Amino acid sequence: MxxxxxxxxxxxxxxxxxxxxxxxxxxxxxxxxxxxxxxxSEDPPRPVSLPPKTITWGVTAQAVAATTVSQKDRRFSPGAILLKAGEALRILNDDTRTHNMRVDGPNMSFNSDGQNPGDTVTIGFDRPGHYDIICGIHPEMRLSVDVTSARRR
Ligand SMILES: [Cu+2]
Incomplete structure (x- = not known):
């Protein structure tokens, strides 16, 4: 200071x-x-020399993710996603900088910590609703996820 x-x-x-x-x-x-x-964080930063890591979170995240979202150029792309309950989303850091993804809401609270280039996060969305995902490092990075009930689609 x-x-x-x-x-x-x-x-x-x-x-x-x-x-x-x-x-x-x-x-x-x-x-x-x-x-x-x-x-x-309890965990020290991971050296970028390590191989890419794959984080999987959520009951349905084991399922193959139908949709991949890019983090290139400091933006989630696409910026809005529509899923149905039970589907998973894959977020790939295909940028040259470290990113993060976090979601805080009534149905879900998750923080990926640091995602180095090449790292992926796959999260399952089990419950319908609206989810706002941001990068905690670049809060201007925003991803809107709407999950419909499995029966309606
Ligand atoms: Cu970022």
Whole structure:
């Protein structure tokens, strides 16, 4: 906190987006530290030299996923998906950066942690409803999933 408040050394490689005058009070500092602590994980980051990992989550995720969503260029593509209950969705990091996928809702709460390039997450959707998926690293990345009951389609 002290480094970013007063200790930044001006270098040509410094991001133009980095605020130069961060003036936070004690309460704001404590709140920011508390927020940063919520981002901690029990698992250390996985080296990118390891082979791609495949995460499977949900009762029906063992089924072959009918639909694959790309994470290339910092966007979920397509950005909206329609499934029926019991189907699974495959999310492939075909980008050059690390991504994440998380969903928080009444029917589902899941966080993939870091997804390195090449990693896939396959999640099963057992219950009808609407699900908003985001990348926790790039929150502007959004994927809308609507799951209809298996009988209606
Ligand atoms: Cu991302």
């Amino acid at each position: 002290d480094h970013y408040a007063t200790g930044i050394v001006n270098r040509s490689t410094l991001s133009a987006d980095l605020p130069r005058a961060i003036d936070l009070g004690e309460t704001e500092r404590a709140q920011l530290v508390a927020f940063l602590n919520t981002l901690s």
